[in-house]
Amino acid sequence: MSSVPVARDVQTHLERSVAHMESGDRLRELGDEWFAVCYFYSAYHMVKAAMHADPIFDDIARCAAIDPYLSVDSRFAEHHSGGFGRNGRTLGINEIVMKLYRQIRVPYHRLHMASVSVRYGLGLGEVSPITVKSDFDAVRRAYLAGEIVAP
Amino acid sequence: MTAVDEVSALTQSIGEHAVAAIGAKHLSELSVVVNPFDCSARVVVALQENTEKEQRRALEKLFDVQDLFFDEVSMSFAFGSDIDLPTAHLAGARQYSFA
Numbered sequence: 001m002s003s004v005p006v007a008r009d010v011q012t013h014l015e016r017s018v019a020h021m022e023s024g025d026r027l028r029e030l031g032d033e034w035f036a037v038c039y040f041y042s043a044y045h046m047v048k049a050a051m052h053a054d055p056i057f058d059d060i061a062r063c064a065a066i067d068p069y070l071s072v073d074s075r076f077a078e079h080h081s082g083g084f085g086r087n088g089r090t091l092g093i094n095e096i097v098m099k100l101y102r103q104i105r106v107p108y109h110r111l112h113m114a115s116v117s118v119r120y121g122l123g124l125g126e127v128s129p130i131t132v133k134s135d136f137d138a139v140r141r142a143y144l145a146g147e148i149v150a151p
Numbered sequence: 152m153t154a155v156d157e158v159s160a161l162t163q164s165i166g167e168h169a170v171a172a173i174g175a176k177h178l179s180e181l182s183v184v185v186n187p188f189d190c191s192a193r194v195v196v197a198l199q200e201n202t203e204k205e206q207r208r209a210l211e212k213l214f215d216v217q218d219l220f221f222d223e224v225s226m227s228f229a230f231g232s233d234i235d236l237p238t239a240h241l242a243g244a245r246q247y248s249f250a
Contacts, residue, residue, distance in 0.1 A: 067221075081225050084190040089222065098214055106210045113229055126230035131203050 006078060010049045017045035021140075028133070033124050039136040040115035043108055046139060047097060050148035051075050056100070066150065067091070067099050080112060100150045104142050107135035158187045158245045165220055166247030169194055172212035177205065180232050181249040185224060192224040197232035206230060 007013045024038030056062045057075035064070065069082075069089040074096055081092040091099070097108045114127045114135075124132070142148050166183040173181070173196065180197040194213060198205050210228065217226045 069221075081191070081227055083225050092225070094227075095221075095225070098217065105214065106207050109210060109228065110206065116229070117231075121229075121231075126197075126201055127206070128203070131206070134203075 007045065007048065008052075008076070010052045013045040013049035013052065017042045017049065020045065021136075024136070028129070033118050033129070036111070036114040036118050036124060036127075036129070036132045039132060040111040043111050043136060043139040044093065046143040047093060047101070047104075047108065047148060050101075050143060051077075051096070054100075054149050056150035062150070070096070070099065101142075101148050103147055104139050107138040111135045111139070158185055161185055161220075161223060162192075162245040162247045165192055165194070165216065165224070165226075166249060168216045168219060169196075169213060170249050172216050173198075173209050175249070177209070178249060183247040184244055185246075186244045190224050192220070192226045193229065194226060195229045195231055197230070201230070 007016055020038045020042035024035040024042060027035035027038060051057065052075060054075070056066070057072050060072055063072060063074065069091050074091050077091060077093055077096060079090075079092045080094050082090040082095050083092075084090075094109060094112060098105050101108070110127055111132065114124055114132050117123060117125050117127065139148075162183055162185040165185065166181065169183065170178065170181055177199050178196065179199050180195075182195045183192060185192045194216075196209055196213070198209060209230075213226075213228050220226065
């Protein structure tokens with residue numbers, strides 16, 4: 001992911017989110033399970049846009065109060081999952097959503113699971129297309145309502 | 152987290168916590184694979200009743216388990232019954248299975 005230019009501002013993330021959503025809508029109408037991948041990446045860019053605007057990432061103390069591994073630089077996290085490097089634990093978007101944005105953590109994670117299943121597994125499988133759509137709608141509704149913000 | 156017995160103990164502990172959190176009666180299968188080289192853990196869950204509501208409940212429980220082991224592994228989840236995960240064949244990886 002780091003080898004390509006990435007969006008680093010709210011507007012660009014939202015433009016990418018809308019583009020992925022529109023692709024997802026078209027694929028869903030065709031009955032193509034890849035709509036789940038598009039919906040997940042639309043949600044990913046919505047969350048990234050929310051993170052860029054979330055004031056918690058302007059405040060070191062607030063970040064540390066939530067989690068010792070959360071920092072102002074977490075705003076620029078790009079990987080889905082964090083890991084362990086020479087400088088200690090890093091957080092991915094999935095972990096940031098789990099810690100900060102509880103109201104969307106189930107739909108967001110399930111969208112990621114659906115996307116992984118389509119790309120690397122045997123298809124949607126255990127997560128139904130109806131659930132994928134409702135999970136995407138839940139994340140989008142929360143974003144549009146301004147609810148994806150740290151408590 | 153380098154010693155084999157430590158990895159095995161961690162894998163077992165994650166598995167037991169996950170089974171206890173979700174509840175054995177709600178599970179058909181649960182598998183945990185820990186890769187000590189990147190400190191990752193993958194938890195695959197097959198539910199007795201695979202509904203949206205049960206998935207939601209299981210995920211919330213798994214987030215609690217994720218929090219418990221947050222300093223030790225980076226955890227990911229999947230729904231399914233693939234008890235024999237390819238990642239388990241990595242040298243050094245350890246697997247816990249509940250069925």
